[in-house]
Structures are given as C-alpha cells and as structure tokens.
Amino acid sequence: MSYFTDADARKIISTTYEKAQASTAVAAMLYAPEELSALPPGAVALALGVNHPVRHAALLRGERVLDIGCGAGIDTLLAARAVGSHGRVVGLDMTPAMLDRARGHIAEAGADNIELREGLMEALPFPDESFDVIVSNGVLNLSTRKSRALAEMLRVLRPGGRVALGDLVLTDTLPEAIMKDPTALAV
Amino acid sequence: MFRRKLFNVGFEAVATVDRRPFSIADLARYPLFPPEFLDFVRRVLPVERDQNVVHTVVVTGRRPL
Numbered sequence: 600m601s602y603f604t605d606a607d608a609r610k611i612i613s614t615t616y617e618k619a620q621a622s623t624a625v626a627a628m629l630y631a632p633e634e635l636s637a638l639p640p641g642a643v644a645l646a647l648g649v650n651h652p653v654r655h656a657a658l659l660r661g662e663r664v665l666d667i668g669c670g671a672g673i674d675t676l677l678a679a680r681a682v683g684s685h686g687r688v689v690g691l692d693m694t695p696a697m698l699d700r701a702r703g704h705i706a707e708a709g710a711d712n713i714e715l716r717e718g719l720m721e722a723l724p725f726p727d728e729s730f731d732v733i734v735s736n737g738v739l740n741l742s743t744r745k746s747r748a749l750a751e752m753l754r755v756l757r758p759g760g761r762v763a764l765g766d767l768v769l770t771d772t773l774p775e776a777i778m779k780d781p782t783a784l785a786v
Numbered sequence: 787m788f789r790r791k792l793f794n795v796g797f798e799a800v801a802t803v804d805r806r807p808f809s810i811a812d813l814a815r816y817p818l819f820p821p822e823f824l825d826f827v828r829r830v831l832p833v834e835r836d837q838n839v840v841h842t843v844v845v846t847g848r849r850p851l
Contacts, residue, residue, distance in 0.1 A: 615818055616818070619817045619818055620817040621817070622815070622816075622817045624815035624816075625815050625816055628812065628815060647816060647817075647818065649808070649842045650804060650842045650843065650844050651804075651844070652844050654844075655803045655804060655844045655846060656846075739788075745791055746791055746794065746795055749791055749792060749795045749797070750795045750796075753795055753796050753797060753849055756849040757849070758849055758850065758851045759848065759849060759850075759851050760848070760849045761846060761847070761848050761849075762792075762797065762845075762846060762847050762848075763803075763844055763845075763846050764788075764792075764844065764845050764846075764847075765842065765843070765844045766788065766842070766843060766845070767808065767840040767841065767842055767843075768787070768788050768840060768841050768842075768843050769840055769841075770807075770838060770840065770841055771835070777826075777827055777830055777831075
C-alpha cells in the first residue's frame with residue numbers, strides 16, 4: 600500500500616537526498632576499505648545505498664551498465680572501473696543536485712567511460728536493449744510503481760542481460776505510524 | 787515479494803544473493819533521518835526488533851534470451 604502519490608513521493612525523496620549531509624559511516628558499512636581509498640572522498644561521503652550490488656553484478660570488461668538512482672556516483676564509479684575503457688556506464692538519477700555532485704566526482708576520478716542522465720526509473724530514457732547489466736542500490740523501494748520500474752529495466756536490457764538490485768525488504772510489517780511518516784520514504 | 791515482482795514482469799533466474807539484518811543503529815548511520823525520527827521508530831517498534839528492523843538484500847535476475 601502506498602501512502603503517498605507519485606508526485607508527493609518524488610518531491611519528498613528529492614528534497615531528502617538534496618539535503619543529505621556528508622558522512623562516511625554508510626560507505627564504511629557497505630564497501631571494502633581498498634575500494635573506498637581509490638574513490639573521490641566526496642563520492643564516499645555521499646554514499647547512501649543499502650548494499651553493494653556492483654560486487655554481485657559480475658561485471659565484465661566492455662559491458663554497458665546502467666546505474667539506476669546513481670546519486671553522487673559511488674556505484675557508477677565502481678562499475679566504470681570494472682568494465683574498463685571499452686565499457687560504458689550510464690548513471691541515472693531524478694535529482695539534479697545529486698547529478699551535479701556525481702559530475703564533480705566523475706571529473707575528479709578522471710573517468711571517461713561514464714555518462715550521466717536525469718530521468719525516472721519508471722520511464723527510462725533509453726531505447727530497448729541498451730544495456731548488458733543494470734544495478735541499483737536502495738532505489739527501487741523509493742518507487743510507488745515498482746513493477747513499472749522493473750518492466751522498464753527488462754525493456755532496456757539486452758536478451759540475456761542481468762540485474763543486481765540492492766534494497767531493503769521487510770521481515771514483518773512495520774507499524775502504520777512509521778509507514779505514513781514522510782521521512783520513512785527515504786528508507 | 788521483491789523476487790516475485792521480478793518474476794512477474796518476466797525476469798528469470800531470480801535469486802537473493804545477499805541478505806542481512808539492518809538494525810536501528812545501522813539506520814542511524816544515514817544522514818537522511820533526523821534523531822527525532824529514529825527516537826520515534828525506537829518508541830513505536832517492539833524492542834525485539836531493534837536489531838532487525840528490515841533486511842538488506844541483493845537480488846539478481848536475467849532477461850530471458
């Protein structure tokens with residue numbers, strides 16, 4: 600059950616993430632120290648995912664990867680390193696402020712195989728069969744139309760293409776008082 | 787439910803490849819939640835769920851050939 604309209608949810612989520620303060624606590628929980636030491640500090644400090652889908656994506660050199668909800672770019676940068684100069688990574692996010700931050704981190708890293716796009720996961724701005732792999736990290740739960748978002752992922756993957764999606768799942772119902780709180784949308 | 791959604795839209799070979807509990811302390815690491823929200827969650831949730839509020843997972847899948 601969704602307690603918020605699509606438009607309200609997107610506004611709450613954008614505002615929440617735009618105001619997020621830098622902290623390395625999340626990255627330290629999710630990523631290996633040797634991964635983090637090779638990344639721009641700003642990308643590490645704005646890591647807001649919930650797992651490490653790139654680790655489980657089995658990326659190969661030369662693959663085309665889409666990072667849905669790329670935020671400040673930590674997974675985008677890790678994926679770009681994995682696929683190498685003959686691969687390509689597209690980072691998609693609906694929040695212009697986060698894309699601006701990602702742009703700076705990508706430039707700082709000197710990664711030339713990354714493109715950033717603004718857009719919605721429920722209406723991916725790409726032709727059919729554009730990617731070999733899709734990753735996302737704590738993003739699908741932010742959608743009020745998860746099945747639509749998943750159908751779009753299927754569409755833009757090539758036949759045989761893969762997804763590795765990190766997210767949070769409930770083990771039991773949460774009290775309605777928590778589910779109705781706008782802050783909970785960011786989880 | 788997450789895996790079921792992937793199957794329902796047409797993914798195959800759907801699997802949960804990582805699954806771990808997230809505690810309130812883990813949620814507190816995120817600069818997204820003000821202290822008063824976390825205090826609210828602690829008050830509303832039974833104490834036995836403090837260490838297991840939600841689970842973090844990675845689910846993989848494949849588009850059929």
